[in-house]
Amino acid sequence: MTTEGTVQSRLPMSEHPDMAELRDRLDRVSETTQARTVEGLAMLAGLYTAVSPWIIGFHTGNTSLTVSNLVVGLTATLLALDLGSAYSRAHGMSWVLPILGVWVIIAQWVMVGTTVDAGIMISNIIAGAVIVVLGAAVLTMPHMGMSRSEMSRH
DSSP: OOOOHHHHSSOOOGGGGGHHHHHHHHHHHSHHHHHHHHHHHHHHHHHHHHHHHIIIOOOOTTTHHHHHHHHHHHHHHHHHHHHHOOOOHHHGGGHHHHHHHHHHHHHOOOOOOOOHHHHHHHHHHHHHHHHHHHHHHHGGGGGOEEEEEEHHOO
């Protein structure tokens, strides 16, 4: 004897009605102008971080910081692109953006063999802070437009 509840409990999690509703909601949120703006700015901040060693001019003297900025910047860029193209599938990785931003800020002081001047410091602090703020905004996107009662359920 099978009840409706038993049949539903055997569904894979990906087919659960609540998951479908969540994916639909995330797709709707990702189509808003606010979401597109945040994702686009995050992509640009990542690109800037990746090329900043050549813009600021520290690519020759600070190899480890140059590689760090390049890798972290490209990672942030790819993550922002992924969020922009498939937010409902990629939102689980959005917590990485603020961490990448924090790394951009502190890397100049914790990496061995770096010499930091005012230009490097200002560039990395601003780029990192922008990535942190935009990453935090991406994290709040699933709650955009929700009432307080809806947020308490999620």
